[in-house]
Amino acid sequence: MTANSDLLARYSASMVQVFGAPQLVLASGHGCWVTDVDGRRYLDLLSGIAVNALGHGHPALVQAVAKQAETAIHVSNFFTTRPAVELAERLLEISRAPAGSGVFFANSGAEATEAAVKLSRRTGRHRIVALEGSFHGRTTGALALTHKAAYREPFEPLLPGVVFVPPGDHDALRRAVDEQTAAVFLEPVQGEAGVVPLGDDYLRLAREVTTRAGALLVVDEIQTGIGRTGDWFAHHRSGVVPDAMTLAKGLGGGVPIGALVTFGPDVTGLLTAGQHGTTFGGNPLACAAGLAVIDTIERDGLLEHVRDVATVLDRLGPTGVAPPTPTVERPRPDAASTVERPRPDAVAATSVASVPGVLGTRGRGLLRAVQLDGIDAATAMLAAREAGFIVNAVTPTALRLAPPLVVSARELEGFVDALPGILEAARGGGAPR
Incomplete structure (x- = not known):
């Protein structure tokens, strides 16, 4: 039995089950990366659902909390x-x-x-x-x-x-x-x-x-x-x-x-x-x-940084993609730090996304949804995790990305490069390459 499976069994026996079964038992984090109790690392592109703005273990936050805890x-x-x-x-x-x-x-x-x-x-x-x-x-x-x-x-x-x-x-x-x-x-x-x-x-x-x-x-x-x-x-x-x-x-x-x-x-x-x-x-x-x-x-100029690195995600296609009408390779460890309802104000895509299986993206800055084309988002989320990326199936047809504001362009590029293999695996084409 792995450490993950052991602790998840203990979780099930001791917790009120309002969240269902957790995906992993995480042990630590550094920068934009987290490590589970079995020692496997993942690029955290969710940051605690838009919470870990400075990533994990940021010195400024650690020092501020430690100093205040002493006081x-x-x-x-x-x-x-x-x-x-x-x-x-x-x-x-x-x-x-x-x-x-x-x-x-x-x-x-x-x-x-x-x-x-x-x-x-x-x-x-x-x-x-x-x-x-x-x-x-x-x-x-x-x-x-x-x-x-x-x-x-x-x-x-x-x-x-x-x-x-x-x-x-x-x-x-x-x-x-x-x-x-x-x-x-x-x-x-x-x-x-x-x-x-x-x-x-x-x-x-x-x-x-x-x-x-x-x-x-x-x-x-x-x-x-x-x-x-x-x-x-x-x-x-x-x-x-x-x-x-x-x-x-x-x-x-x-x-x-x-x-x-x-x-x-x-x-x-x-x-x-x-x-x-x-x-x-x-x-x-x-x-x-x-x-x-x-x-x-x-x-650290992170507002400008967010605007700059978010352009990497533009490779996934145009922003403003309307929700549908009803009817990998691993990231490098040495990198730094129901059916959706159509929205009256949604803007249809004007060009085809460059990644097969992706219609485009919605959102601004580092809060994005990757709109999938005929691929179940929950299955794609699992495939992404197997490939070493944490994302969120926010709807049945969209993956939410909300990485730390300190995420680097190289880290986002690693995800974009891996996404075709992730989506191929989600379609049943095997493990992500």
């Missing part, structure tokens, strides 16, 4: 700490938030969503507009805004008053938002839907209709924020200033943290003393990690 790991919310204050200031700075804005620290993206829901209730309204394909978390409040029926139905009735509209459908959004609407929640790139970007025009329309109706615009940057798309936040490209923004994942680089950022004094003042709270949110350890992540992205 103070936790204080209650009767007090604050220098890392919490400084991280809040840095978030307001990179968010381009106006004077009078504020930050509430939580422990996860779902908790940030919960805070945003309570913020919206303070408008005196109860109706929320969310998008089909949305994913905002699995706590019962966040789940009410999450569209997938398989997630929602076992726990209904959920928070009432949530209306879902098709993403990219301008007329549907206009009809849905009125004087009874408390807030519109949206992801600039819908991650769990298959990495489906909303157009900049759609974000601008959302800002326009919420302003006209007196409703809040809440932008979910949990997966897209902290540099993943090549901007600090994905909505920045549109020029839109939201009323609130939720963060988590990459903010802590692997240390659990979430945040609600409120824009302007009128919105920030909606939540007052005693109306919300958290025991662990904003603890100095997590905030020290967040500061290290932001400082490293800025110091």
